[in-house]
Amino acid sequence: MRPTSFRISRRRLLAGAALLAPLAVLRHGRAQSADPFTLGVASGCPRPDRVVLWTRLAPQPLEGGGMPDQSVPVEWEVAADERFERIVRRGTFDAVPAHGHTVHAEPAGLEPGRPYWYRFRAMGTESPVGRTRTAAAAGAPLERFRFAFASCQMYEHGYFSAYRHMAADELDLVVHLGDYIYEMSWGRRHVRRHNAAIPTELWEFRDRWALYKSDPDLRAAHAAAPWVAIWDDHEVANDYTGDRSPRMADPEQFLRVRAAAYQCYWEHMPLPMAAAPSGSAMRIYDRYRFGDMLDLTLLDDRQYRSHPPCGGGRTSTTADCSERGDAARTMLGAEQERWFAERMADAQGRWTIVAQQTLMAELDRKAGEGKSFWMDGWDGHPAARERLLGAIAAGRPANPVVISGDVHAFWAADLKQDFDDPASPTLASEIVGTSISSQGPSESTIRTGLAENPHIRYARGDKRGYVRMTLEKGSARADLFAVDDPFEADSAVSPLAAFAIEDGRPGVVPI
Numbered sequence: 001m002r003p004t005s006f007r008i009s010r011r012r013l014l015a016g017a018a019l020l021a022p023l024a025v026l027r028h029g030r031a032q033s034a035d036p037f038t039l040g041v042a043s044g045c046p047r048p049d050r051v052v053l054w055t056r057l058a059p060q061p062l063e064g065g066g067m068p069d070q071s072v073p074v075e076w077e078v079a080a081d082e083r084f085e086r087i088v089r090r091g092t093f094d095a096v097p098a099h100g101h102t103v104h105a106e107p108a109g110l111e112p113g114r115p116y117w118y119r120f121r122a123m124g125t126e127s128p129v130g131r132t133r134t135a136a137a138a139g140a141p142l143e144r145f146r147f148a149f150a151s152c153q154m155y156e157h158g159y160f161s162a163y164r165h166m167a168a169d170e171l172d173l174v175v176h177l178g179d180y181i182y183e184m185s186w187g188r189r190h191v192r193r194h195n196a197a198i199p200t201e202l203w204e205f206r207d208r209w210a211l212y213k214s215d216p217d218l219r220a221a222h223a224a225a226p227w228v229a230i231w232d233d234h235e236v237a238n239d240y241t242g243d244r245s246p247r248m249a250d251p252e253q254f255l256r257v258r259a260a261a262y263q264c265y266w267e268h269m270p271l272p273m274a275a276a277p278s279g280s281a282m283r284i285y286d287r288y289r290f291g292d293m294l295d296l297t298l299l300d301d302r303q304y305r306s307h308p309p310c311g312g313g314r315t316s317t318t319a320d321c322s323e324r325g326d327a328a329r330t331m332l333g334a335e336q337e338r339w340f341a342e343r344m345a346d347a348q349g350r351w352t353i354v355a356q357q358t359l360m361a362e363l364d365r366k367a368g369e370g371k372s373f374w375m376d377g378w379d380g381h382p383a384a385r386e387r388l389l390g391a392i393a394a395g396r397p398a399n400p401v402v403i404s405g406d407v408h409a410f411w412a413a414d415l416k417q418d419f420d421d422p423a424s425p426t427l428a429s430e431i432v433g434t435s436i437s438s439q440g441p442s443e444s445t446i447r448t449g450l451a452e453n454p455h456i457r458y459a460r461g462d463k464r465g466y467v468r469m470t471l472e473k474g475s476a477r478a479d480l481f482a483v484d485d486p487f488e489a490d491s492a493v494s495p496l497a498a499f500a501i502e503d504g505r506p507g508v509v510p511i
């Protein structure tokens with residue numbers, strides 16, 4: 001049965017038609033409607049009584065969007081059933097040119113812990129239907145919570161089959177850990193191409209985001225479940241730290257790029273209006289609760305990070321860079337560190353997931369004597385890592401599990417109080433998802449990593465994919481899924497490995 005059509009006022013219909021006509025005539029020579037929903041629909045930031053609904057009007061997605069320079073009303077509807085027979089909320093959101101005609105509708109007054117369906121209508125066209133889910137009320141009993149996490153989707157390196165698999169999985173939530181877009185080209189083999197050079201202006205970032213969202217599997221994953229997301233570096237510039245980019249000498253010039261990049265991030269994610277950036281600043285760290293099962297903390301280790309020590313080399317040995325160990329070095333900044341310690345102290349879920357950008361376990365990359373570290377991650381900021389793990393130890397949240405991206409490989413690790421002493425207490429477990437498509441590290445990097453770091457239990461660098469976490473009362477399970485062939489648009493996705501984390505016993509155990 002066809003869903004019931006939207007109820008739209010005559011005034012709005014007329015306004016929509018008037019807007020559409022000149023466009024349509026110009027581009028096609030005759031009056032016809034162009035689909036404004038080419039970038040799909042999404043939902044996110046689920047709370048017990050609300051969720052954010054997202055879309056962007058873009059009939060010409062790769063050419064600036066193709067919208068007139070005026071605001072356009074977008075009707076939205078939320079239904080309690082897939083057929084939209086029981087519509088529970090509806091409203092209108094004015095999509096404005098200053099925000100790239102994106103929609104960030106925030107229906108409130110929803111029921112906790114249940115699915116909803118939503119859709120939009122604008123310019124005489126109805127959007128695809130999305131499915132979302134509100135969070136269960138904090139403390140409400142939950143038997144199970146299932147979510148997937150993903151990162152690093154280099155468009156040129158492969159197709160996003162992992163998302164097609166994820167979309168079919170009926171998840172409660174998807175967590176994105178960054179590198180949703182790549183600003184630059186790199187890598188050994190490309191299956192498709194970026195549409196332009198490195199973006200620095202707002203309109204250039206918009207076209208890059210639109211290109212990534214042209215992937216149908218990515219759109220399907222957004223339409224299937226609510227998302228929460230954090231960025232890493234490539235949404236802005238490779239390896240940037242705070243107000244500095246290795247590519248741009250002038251911090252003022254870089255902060256202008258960062259402002260455009262953050263603006264585009266906010267525009268294209270299902271984030272609330274209140275999360276919009278102010279200039280080059282935007283807060284993305286946050287905490288979500290899902291019943292009595294999960295406290296989910298999202299961190300930002302890019303925006304407030306210290307600059308690289310010792311001249312900015314990418315790797316460093318313990319001997320050649322003492323500045324690396326400086327206690328003043330930070331990944332989160334003082335304010336977020338304080339906030340994090342409070343969140344660890346007042347966590348209430350059976351599981352405490354800390355979602356952040358990059359590998360947290362120490363990774364000595366040097367075979368044999370001595371140690372060598374990658375400086376663009378926690379290993380470049382060991383004092384900050386100690387403080388973070390110290391906050392977990394002091395706050396004593398139940399079952400802390402760190403989930404990470406960025407490094408384009410699967411890793412499973414025990415996060416130790418002292419990485420030099422295998423007998424020291426394990427303070428938390430860590431699971432690193434591989435990339436959706438970005439090319440990974442060499443086999444020798446993986447071999448050395450496993451040989452030199454006894455707290456690392458598993459590593460696999462040659463597979464693209466994602467991790468699905470299933471949280472239950474007695475244990476959590478991490479299922480690692482791998483794309484059979486990232487160069488095939490319709491590749492199958494297969495289970496690769498699985499790990500358990502037992503209630504009350506930090507550390508990953510192979511299943």
Ligand SMILES: [Fe+2]
Pocket residue numbers: 151152153179234406407408438
């Ligand atoms: Fe990446």
